[in-house]
Amino acid sequence: MTSSDDTHQLLDDIVRRERGWLISSLVSKLGPSKVDLAEDVAQDAIVKALATWPFKGVPDNPRAWLRRVAGNVAIDRIRRSAREFGVDEDWDWGTSETDVITPSLSDPELDLMVLCCDPSIDPQDQLFLALKTVCGLTAAETASLFFMTEDALSQRLSRAKRKLKAQSGDLARFPTRCALSARLPQLLKVIYLMFAWGYLPRRGDDLFRDDICREAVRLSEGLLRKIDGETAGHHALHALLLFQMSRLPARRADDGRLLTLEEQDRNLWDRDMIAAGFEHLQAATASAALTRYHLEAGIASMHAEARSWGETNWPAITRFYELLHAKVPSLAVLVNWAVSLLISDDLDAARDKLDAASKRPGAEALPAYHLARAQLAMRMGDDEAAQAAIAAARACQVSAPVAAYIDRELSLSA
Amino acid sequence: MAKFVLMLPHAPDRYQNLGEAEFMDLMKDYIGWVEDMTAKGKFEGGEKLMDEGGKIVTNTSGTIEVHDGPFAEVAEILGGYMVINAEDYDEAVEIARSHPHMKHNETIIIRQTDASADE
Numbered sequence: 033m034t035s036s037d038d039t040h041q042l043l044d045d046i047v048r049r050e051r052g053w054l055i056s057s058l059v060s061k062l063g064p065s066k067v068d069l070a071e072d073v074a075q076d077a078i079v080k081a082l083a084t085w086p087f088k089g090v091p092d093n094p095r096a097w098l099r100r101v102a103g104n105v106a107i108d109r110i111r112r113s114a115r116e117f118g119v120d121e122d123w124d125w126g127t128s129e130t131d132v133i134t135p136s137l138s139d140p141e142l143d144l145m146v147l148c149c150d151p152s153i154d155p156q157d158q159l160f161l162a163l164k165t166v167c168g169l170t171a172a173e174t175a176s177l178f179f180m181t182e183d184a185l186s187q188r189l190s191r192a193k194r195k196l197k198a199q200s201g202d203l204a205r206f207p208t209r210c211a212l213s214a215r216l217p218q219l220l221k222v223i224y225l226m227f228a229w230g231y232l233p234r235r236g237d238d239l240f241r242d243d244i245c246r247e248a249v250r251l252s253e254g255l256l257r258k259i260d261g262e263t264a265g266h267h268a269l270h271a272l273l274l275f276q277m278s279r280l281p282a283r284r285a286d287d288g289r290l291l292t293l294e295e296q297d298r299n300l301w302d303r304d305m306i307a308a309g310f311e312h313l314q315a316a317t318a319s320a321a322l323t324r325y326h327l328e329a330g331i332a333s334m335h336a337e338a339r340s341w342g343e344t345n346w347p348a349i350t351r352f353y354e355l356l357h358a359k360v361p362s363l364a365v366l367v368n369w370a371v372s373l374l375i376s377d378d379l380d381a382a383r384d385k386l387d388a389a390s391k392r393p394g395a396e397a398l399p400a401y402h403l404a405r406a407q408l409a410m411r412m413g414d415d416e417a418a419q420a421a422i423a424a425a426r427a428c429q430v431s432a433p434v435a436a437y438i439d440r441e442l443s444l445s446a
Numbered sequence: 447m448a449k450f451v452l453m454l455p456h457a458p459d460r461y462q463n464l465g466e467a468e469f470m471d472l473m474k475d476y477i478g479w480v481e482d483m484t485a486k487g488k489f490e491g492g493e494k495l496m497d498e499g500g501k502i503v504t505n506t507s508g509t510i511e512v513h514d515g516p517f518a519e520v521a522e523i524l525g526g527y528m529v530i531n532a533e534d535y536d537e538a539v540e541i542a543r544s545h546p547h548m549k550h551n552e553t554i555i556i557r558q559t560d561a562s563a564d565e
Contacts, residue, residue: 043477085477
């Protein structure tokens with residue numbers, strides 16, 4: 033990695049993290065109906081900062097610098113329109129410095145997430161809004177997470193923001209504790225999706241974005257601390273995030289290429305994180321209901337405890353996928369179920385699952401589906417079909433390192 | 447080691463109507479370059495100039511007149527400048543070649559500072 037690559041990554045991290053922080057802080061000051069304004073102010077501030085750094089270099093504490101500039105931009109803009117918003121001109125921006133010193137979760141971010149999950153908004157749109165405003169995913173990233181076009185996404189985002197405005201009005205504040213608990217399952221979903229993007233982005237140069245993963249874990253932790261009664265599945269979700277996160281360092285080879293679970297050096301897995309994951313998994317058994325997170329964490333725990341690929345408890349994993357599919361009959365679950373059957377040498381069952389998957393909408397766009405097809409074809413000795421399936425995977429939208437991985441598979445199978 | 451000023455002009459509408467991602471990418475190139483040059487001890491500093499055209503003060507006929515710049519006919523406005531360290535013009539030109547400004551814009555003007563009266 034050159035220092036210029038480092039700089040790119042640093043800027044991505046800072047901009048993504050600060051955008052969410054700035055928007056959340058502004059909304060907590062200005063009120064729920066001002067999400068649009070908050071987004072504009074954050075955007076102005078970031079652009080302003082990025083336009084000056086080329087001539088100065090990155091300041092020693094970029095985060096503090098950016099927040100100071102952002103604070104000035106915000107105050108300036110708000111002063112200009114103080115009458116319009118009825119905001120006190122001298123409002124206090126002062127919390128930013130303390131947050132720089134202790135970069136713990138700040139409440140405004142969770143509060144904005146709660147706000148985005150307003151029940152008057154379409155549940156799907158709630159997710160878009162939260163991922164775009166709080167989690168700092170770009171419009172392009174959010175769109176490809178849901179296999180949508182950016183135009184379609186932005187239409188739904190504006191619809192959601194209109195609803196939010198109509199719903200909250202100027203005087204509305206955050207929901208009562210009781211109303212809040214109804215939104216918690218949706219908050220877990222936001223955190224889950226955010227982590228999923230960080231773990232395997234569908235576009236860009238990064239194999240994974242550990243800043244986004246870390247942030248999802250931090251939001252989840254903050255929520256666990258803040259909410260007294262446990263939300264069904266939250267401990268399980270937290271366990272899942274920790275298990276997945278523990279493997280990140282092992283997923284990338286020195287040359288940047290993707291290493292599959294089978295190829296990974298398991299000594300690089302973060303054992304402390306795995307231990308913490310098992311603690312949360314234990315706590316999850318007290319949950320009021322069995323959620324998808326329980327089953328997914330169960331699968332992840334099977335990998336976490338296996339000392340090698342060969343010692344993995346595949347029958348248990350297959351069983352988990354079966355239960356998971358009964359609960360969440362999604363395409364991705366079906367494909368993963370098929371893969372676990374393939375590894376357990378149950379080729380006929382695997383083929384049945386993949387045939388069923390092929391009839392689902394979205395299968396063509398899912399690289400994992402094609403790669404599973406390729407694996408099946410190879411096991412059946414049909415090299416030509418395997419080649420075709422890998423080529424189809426290559427045609428899907430993937431990040432650059434995943435594309436490189438598929439290319440390697442393609443050349444190996446040729 | 448001599449000091450050279452790199453002046454970085456751009457078309458007046460260069461950064462208008464750029465998408466967010468595109469702008470980010472441009473700026474990342476610039477910032478990355480500055481970081482590299484700083485690490486090599488080549489970068490001394492710089493300033494971004496405000497986007498509005500500034501003022502032009504003239505004294506053509508004994509009276510001082512103040513105009514808002516830039517004049518309408520200019521093809522480029524000065525976006526900012528940087529000061530770099532180089533042995534000579536050859537090295538300064540080499541450094542300018544590697545500058546992301548040459549990828550994203552058209553012109554860099556290089557001038558050596560006159561240090562002959564300095565200690």
